[in-house]
Amino acid sequence: MTNDDIRIGVLLPIGKAQWDGSDPRDLIGFAARAERLGFDSLWVNDGITESRIEALTMLAAAASVTERVTLGTAALMAVLRRPVQAAQTLASIDLLAQGRLTVTVGAGFPGRFGKPMYAASQVPWEKRFARLDETVALWRQLWHEPENKAFHGELLHFDDLPTMTAPFREDGPPIWLAGITPAALSRTGRMYDGWLPYPPDPADYKSALADVQRAAEEHGRAAAAVTPALFASVLIEDDPGAARRTLERFAVSNYGLPLDEVRKIQAVAAGGADEVAARLAEYTAAGARHLVLRLGATGLREIDEQLDRVAELLPRLR
Template identity: 45%
Template sequence: MSVGHHQVRVGVLLPTREAAISGDFAIEPLLGFAREAEGLGFDSLWTGDSLLARPRLDPVVVLAAVAAATTRVTLGSAALTAALRHPLIGAHQIASLDHAAAGRLVAGLGSGFPAPQTQEEFEAAGVPFAGRAARLDETVRLWRRAWRDRDGVAAGPRERSDTGGLERLPPPATPGGPPLWLASSDTPRVLERVARLYDGWLPFLPTPHSYERAWRRIGRLAAEQGRPANTVVPALYATVAVDPDREQARKHLDAYTRAYYGASLEQIAVFQAFGYGSAHECAQWLGAYVRAGARHLVLRIGSLDPRAQRAQLTEAARALVPALRAPG
């Protein structure tokens, strides 16, 4: 799928989980981070979601607070585990958040990473873990019908009878609802779902080659579905450690993955995108993804130290972001 010459957009993840690991659940530091990122010229701000696997503040609440503290940046979830939530409650939250954000919202959605900790989350919330991807897709179809056809919502054959009433909820600020992106991998089933149903694709694939191959596949599948070119936004979720000393950056990132995931950088980098080194080196690494088709990069700063986070945020804005936005 062609992306033309659309300018690359660069966003940054709010450190909600990083703060939680350090035992800090205060909202003001996150708002300060958000204000600074907006002032530095980042295009978007994002936050993750987890109940028990990697606990942190609720993303809808955090983004509502950030919406009041910012004026320009796009706000997004990366990603909201919508499959954990009843479709009615999820629709109410998303529509309300879209109003708080004055239409600046992108809802990145996930069905839940296939891991024992995620399964524990679902079981604790009383939601079936099996079939969660299909549940997410059904939820998205319900939301879309409610938001685009306020008087014509009807339950499909696989949808539960207690999902009625969506048309009576307040509509989102964005006509037809905010963009809904699938935060996902590059399996054949996932690529088909993105091409058929979603407005964006937000993977964290470990190599530009795997990204390009998957993105080309989405383009072919979307065309087969009759969807217009450029209808799916190609995004990327990538973790960076910006430090002029490349070896120090690698060590810091390894300490980060061990604290965050309980696994080494080498283990996690097999399936996630991790880059480290100087701003120039990180820009070169991310630039390969841009050449592979990525147009909205969501950067997670790989540090638990708030001072290091701010320093890297500033350095990324100074040297990394302009390099990624430069034409060619």
């Protein structure tokens, strides 16, 4: 197996915990520099209960200073936004980026990254997965079927939809799903264009990808219709003690959890360059073809240094 089709992206550090003390406008320069260094994609995460640069605002800004890279969400909490307005915003970004947008969506999970955001948005936590799938179906209808003015699902109902801004691509931006529960794997295979999980064990990734591909084929789609991606936190640091301390600060400031707990739920690649490359290679061997890397440091200076170090690995990862 060759790695010719492997793409590498980096998460923009839009949470204030990562850029605090710096000018947030430096994030725009960070995006441009990542493209120059050879990364294939730039990503933003989402949330409303912590201080951050809003995800879609950041992508619009990044679109203006980049020309080649994919711009993506990892992952967008789609149901927390008004669905018609969100479709308009996403189509606008795709136009500004000339067709470079990829939208990964998620529904959150229990704890600080779930119910509090739903409560703040006045959206019911119950039936969130059905609401997410209906939101995506509505977006696709707005983009692809402008003559169809009605949409009636289990939860979303519209009798007179407006004419929507058309995205750059006729078929609209690809929409991926973040999740690794059995239900999420089935839904990914049935209706999504890509899959962005973060399992800590490459063996679990391999078996889950097989489930996604099987579900795709059961619904009349080709297994290759779903792009297999991976979200992972990375840190290149030769000193094990320094790596541990840096990752501990990163885990607590960004997830509110100790590092050992984060490692139980998320893919982490840390250590010297050889160790990080070998760890990520386990996932590409398991089938991942687009790696979305979150730089495991705090403070833009340290994150900039990590961007350079990870960029040096790109030829080895592809």
